[in-house]
Amino acid sequence: MNVFELNATIKAVQEKDLDPETLADTLESLELPRNEKLDNIATWIENNQMKLQWLKEKKRQLSDTETAIKNQTDRLQEFLTAAIDDTGQKEIQTENHILRPRNYKDAVVVEETNKLPIDYVIRTEAIRPDKKKIYEDLKHGKKVLGAHLKPNRKTVIK
Template sequence: MNLFEINSAIEIIKQKDLDPEVLADTLESLELARDEKLDSIASWIEDNNSRIDWLAEKNKALAEEKARLTKQNDRLMEFLTNQIDKAGYKQLQTKNHLLKPRNYRAKTVIDNEALLPDVYKKKEEVIKIDKKQLYSDLKDGIEVAGARLEPNRKTTII
């Protein structure tokens, strides 16, 4: 039986006029089956939550490693280019690579934003929704176009 069938059977049995002992035994067996299924679902949720936490940590570690390797490559590229420039080569052929320093568009580096004249500063306006006020108005029965309250029921697994 699935959970819906078990719950339905429990309701049907409660409405029948059965011997109290038979009723208690039947309800107990149905409730035990239901509780086992619900317990399995709760365990599944806990397992998923632990895997989600592990994945979040793994993503963080991978992002940190990506950033570290990117910075390392930037430093290595700067060192490589400086060495070829110091040697006076326009290009250098090694066993595995052809190395050709090139000029790319210059980078804009801002050392201190506060010292920049206002002509270089651009004001951007960001519109954010006041969810606290919106929630309060919706809860008070005010209809707001484009928004609604939706029930948010969950079960605490302890």
């Protein structure tokens, strides 16, 4: 396999979401010296980590933008409704729109949950596993039905 074929194979593997067995088989089949292969895989991991960090930041930015647009839309809606209500008309027709304020079901605003009488509070208990206790018991040899330890080995790339 020449360098161009190797590069094409590596690029094809990087672009696919392969199951662990297929990925391992494909990487094993690459005809490269062991250290070169490991170095390329480490570089690939670093690139993936950079992409994940970029995506995380982008997701946060998009979420912030979404919130800002929702808030702006709510304020514009309040302004528009108040402006039409001030005219005393039930409907206003513009060149592009028919504007008709409408009453919807009143919204409940809870300012302080802890001040509500007990009759107005719903108590829920989310059931979630106590992973710390499960870990400790499993580590000490106790069997826990529905849980087990899975080895978690990774390689540090510097």
